[in-house]
Structures are given as C-alpha cells and as structure tokens.
Amino acid sequence: MQFIVDESSGRAVVHYLRTAGHEVLAVAEAMPEANDRDILARAMSEGRILITNDKDFGELVFRSGQGHHGVVLLRLHAESPANRVRVLMGVLQRYADRLAGHFTVATEGGVRIRPTR
Numbered sequence: 001m002q003f004i005v006d007e008s009s010g011r012a013v014v015h016y017l018r019t020a021g022h023e024v025l026a027v028a029e030a031m032p033e034a035n036d037r038d039i040l041a042r043a044m045s046e047g048r049i050l051i052t053n054d055k056d057f058g059e060l061v062f063r064s065g066q067g068h069h070g071v072v073l074l075r076l077h078a079e080s081p082a083n084r085v086r087v088l089m090g091v092l093q094r095y096a097d098r099l100a101g102h103f104t105v106a107t108e109g110g111v112r113i114r115p116t117r
Helices: 011-019 036-046 056-063 081-098
Strands: 002-005 023-026 049-052 071-074 102-107 110-115
Touching: 002 011, 002 036, 011 023, 011 081, 036 049, 036 056, 056 071, 056 102, 071 081, 081 102, 081 110
Parallel strands: 002 023, 002 049, 049 071, 071 102
Antiparallel strands: 102 110
C-alpha cells in the first residue's frame, strides 16, 4: 500500500510501515511544516492513504469536502510511538482492504470506518 505519514504521527510509524514493505512518503522528510490542505492534496494526487494524529483533517474532509484517497486518524490516549505502531498494526491487519476512500478513526478500544463520498 502507499501511505503519506503526517508529522504528528512520528518516525516510528514511518519506520514500521517501511519495514512492513509499504511505500511511504513522510511529510517530515518530503514537505516539512506543510499545511494540512497541501498534505491532503498530495495524498490524493499520488493515491496515498494519510496516517495522522491531527483531527483537523476531519474538518477538511467532512466540513470542507476536500478530496482524499483515505485517512487513518489515530485518536489515542497513550501517544507513545510504540502504542501508535501497535494500534496502526491492528488496523492494517484487520481492515487494510477497507481504508481506501474512507475516513478511519482508530483508538485503543476500536476502529470506526466511514465512507466520505
């Protein structure tokens, strides 16, 4: 799969995804300090699923109607890199085939997947 990882999600998420064989664009490396609209637009144009901890992307998708290829929002109580990777790993193991074109919210307690189109 192809992902773009927002700076808010951190290097551990980037490392995990790359190690798992995914093609990953890290915002921190390719477009540091880019605004959310530009990140989402690049993800859309390149067919990448966005991984983020920033709930502002929900505003862009649901209120502003900005297009996307898929968003995974990690809403975690424990923001440690290890917990981010653990939760994302569970999402990919169970729901990888449902992420494209959907807005997914993942917490330690569960996953909600919503279509946005």
